[in-house]
Amino acid sequence: MDTATPTRRCNLCNTEYPENGEFFYKNASKGNGLNTTCKKCQLKSSRHRYEKIKAAMKGTNSSKSIPDPAVVNRSKDAFSALYGLQRDT
Numbered sequence: 001m002d003t004a005t006p007t008r009r010c011n012l013c014n015t016e017y018p019e020n021g022e023f024f025y026k027n028a029s030k031g032n033g034l035n036t037t038c039k040k041c042q043l044k045s046s047r048h049r050y051e052k053i054k055a056a057m058k059g060t061n062s063s064k065s066i067p068d069p070a071v072v073n074r075s076k077d078a079f080s081a082l083y084g085l086q087r088d089t
């Protein structure tokens with residue numbers, strides 16, 4: 001019996017999944033309230049971003065006991081840029 005479950009193709013891995021909250025995160029800004037990227041891809045991309053930030057932060061320490069303020073500043077900027085944060089201090 002085919003119950004005609006609506007499916008949705010992830011725009012990153014091109015895999016079709018049942019169109020529900022089990023495979024796609026909800027996104028109120030999308031037409032039917034679900035993301036166009038599957039959960040797996042979304043997790044992967046957010047983890048990738050996290051690793052990139054971690055690497056950037058680690059690179060700034062370079063086995064010095066006292067961090068160079070200029071380098072620390074640069075890493076903060078990189079961090080903000082990655083997260084799209086705006087520092088209004």
Ligand SMILES: [Zn+2]
Pocket residue numbers: 010011012013014015037038039040041042
């Ligand atoms: Zn996917």
